[in-house]
Amino acid sequence: MKPFNQNQSPTAMNSEAPTENLETIAQAQDHFIQSIKDATNNPDDLIIQSFPPNITLIYIDNLVDDQTLNNNIIADLQNKPNDTPEILMAALSIPEVTVTSLLIKAIEGIINGSVLLHIEGYPQVVIANIASRESRALSTPENESQVIGTQVAFNESLSTNISLIRRYIVSPDLCNEKIKIGRRTNTAVTLLYMNGLASDQMVNTVRQRLASLDLDALIDSAVLAEMIDDNSLSVFPQMLLTERPDRFCDGLLDGKIGVIVDGSSMAIICPQSFTEFFQSQEDQNLRWQIATFVRLLRLAAFFLSVYLTPFYVAALTFHYEVIPQAFLVPLSESRALVPFPPIFEALLLEIIIELLREASARLPTKIGQTIGIVGGIVIGTAAVQAGITSNILLIIIALSALASFTSPSYMMGNVIRLIRFPIIILAGFWGFYGIMLAVCFILVHLLRQSSLGAPYMSPFYPPRLKEMRDSIIRMPIPLTAKRPALTRSKDDYKFDPEPIKPKKS
Structure with missing residues (x-):
């Protein structure tokens, strides 16, 4: 059997599809009401109301704005003549009102928070969009x-996020393309870019990848x-997830x-290079x-977090000669009571740290902070006194865990936590x-990666000497006129690269 295609869903249906293969609106009210019930599985929150002389109003409760419904639609139906769908459409004081003869468009409208108005004897239905979307207030x-x-x-x-972006970029060049993804969720996804x-x-490339997705559901970005x-098999993220509209x-x-995905507070930015994951907007x-x-x-901190603990394990297991002589005596005294080899000791402490970090993240905020601080102190002190680990390794593990938090990207921080174990x-x-x-x-894995076809290790591979200086270090703003070659x-140029000469008084 051929798999279900996304384009066959009500909200993803192409408007240019041949209309002869689509079911039309029934003229009789009874048949129209029954078709809506069958298409929506007759939910308990499906509201059907009749208005004289022959108008039927259908909507799903909790999806529409009750105030707009009462003041703008019901009041208009009672005070103005509504002989035809066109007259009814003109009589409604609603910004978004359309007329359609396709049942699939009517179903799409009602599940997205619109009100359906059907007049007996007409094969069209008026769709008035008065959707009410619950969302939390803006926060830090x-x-x-x-x-x-x-x-x-x-x-x-989604609408709030787009309004935030348009507040920063007040330009007609900001392009906004909306795509529906998910056969069952019909999630709205917006593609944004600057024309020119x-x-x-x-x-x-991004548009094609989004359109080719055949998913059952999409919940998060x-x-x-x-x-x-x-x-998708790489542990390193190739696209940046950010919650900051300025970034x-x-x-x-x-x-x-x-x-941007509707229902998600994280937005996607691409392409992205490896070094950009260590850059913050505050820079x-x-x-x-x-x-x-x-x-x-x-x-x-990245290199310290990844390689400090493996260096300790390698030095104590095979390479005592690299340890300075002044550290040999305290190191030997610290490990005198430890019965485990360095690799087992390091893995045990790393797992304990990860357990504490995961527990503090999943517990309620106040309890999680207490568990993270008190648990680390108590378990670390008890482990040293019991001879399970040495106090020097405990310091190294704490430094490695602390260094992993310095990455501005949470996704890259998780990578640092993971790759430490195989090393x-x-x-x-x-x-x-x-x-x-x-x-x-x-290194070979990073050199082979790409983000939307752009080199992941740009500007180091392929080497671009002029851009290297603005990747690791942050150059003065007058010297950053050129946009990164990664984006093509x-x-x-962002502005005139010629330096501004100060005026002499």
């Missing part, structure tokens, strides 16, 4: 907090990002492409010297040779 970013800069984050409402900046090839990226708009103005608000120091600190195992079996094997494997933007 939780995962990407910053001291200097805007303090507003996306929420789960974004590469047509990348825009078509993280799922969508994994399904449309270049390599999202900054990416659009660089020629990147954004995707643009700080002086370039301070922002450069912070970026170097994040990159140093520790390789260091325990082959020492420094195992660490170098892991380094080579990760149609307009290379």
Whole structure:
């Protein structure tokens, strides 16, 4: 049997499809009401009301705005003549009113919060959109907090998120394309890009990947990002998930492409390079010297978190000669009562740290903070006193865990947590040779990755010397006129690259 195609769903139906294959609206009210009941499985919240002389009003409760329904639709039906669908359409004081003769369009409208108005004897129905979407108020970013800069984050409402973006980018060049994904959820997905900046090839690539998805349901943007990226099997994210509208708009103005999913508070930005996951939006608000120091600190924390514990395991297992003589005596005294080899000791502590981190994240906020702090202190002290681990390794594990939190991207932070384990195992079996094997494997894997066809390790591979200086360090803003080559933007420059000469008095 041929699998169900997404284009066969009511909300994904192409308006250019041949109408002879589609069911039309019944002229008789009884047949029309029965067809709506059959299509929606006759739910308990399906409201059907009749108005003289021959008008039937149908909607799903809790999806429509009751105030607009009473003041604008019911009042208009009672006070104005409504002989034909066209007259009824003109009589309603609602911004979004359409007339259709297709039953599939009527079903699409009612499940999206519209009211159906049918007149006896006419094969058309009036669709008045008065949808009411519940959403939480705007709040400060939780995962990407910053001291200097805007303090507003996306929420789960698609319309609210788009309004935030248009508040930052007041330009007719901001393109907005809406796509329905999911046979059962019919989730609204919006593709955003700047006309005249974004590469047509990348825009078509994202558009084609979204259109080709044949899903049963789509709930969150993280799922969508994994399904449309270049390599879903890689542990490294190739698309950025952000909750900050300022960072999202900054990416659009660089020629990147954004995707927003209705019901998700995280937006997708692509293409994305490896080094950009260690850059924060706050870097643009700080002086370039301070922002450069912070970026170097994040990159140093990445290597510290990934390789510090494997270096300890390799040195104590195979390479005592690399340990300074001044540390040999305290290190030997610290491990005198530990019965386990260094690899088992390190893996045990790493697992304990991950358990504490996961427990503190899943518990309620106040309890989670208590578990994370008190649990770490109690378990660490008890483990050292019981001789299960050494106090030096406990310090190293704590530093590695602390360094993993410095990444501005939560997705990249999870990668750092994961790849540390196989490197520790390789260091325990082959020492420094195992660490170098892991380094080579990760490096080759990163060099082979791409994001929308753009090199993932740009600007280091392929090498672009001029762009390297603005990736690891944050150059002064007057020297950052050129847009990154990663996006293949149609307009290379953000502003005049010539330096502004100060006027002399």
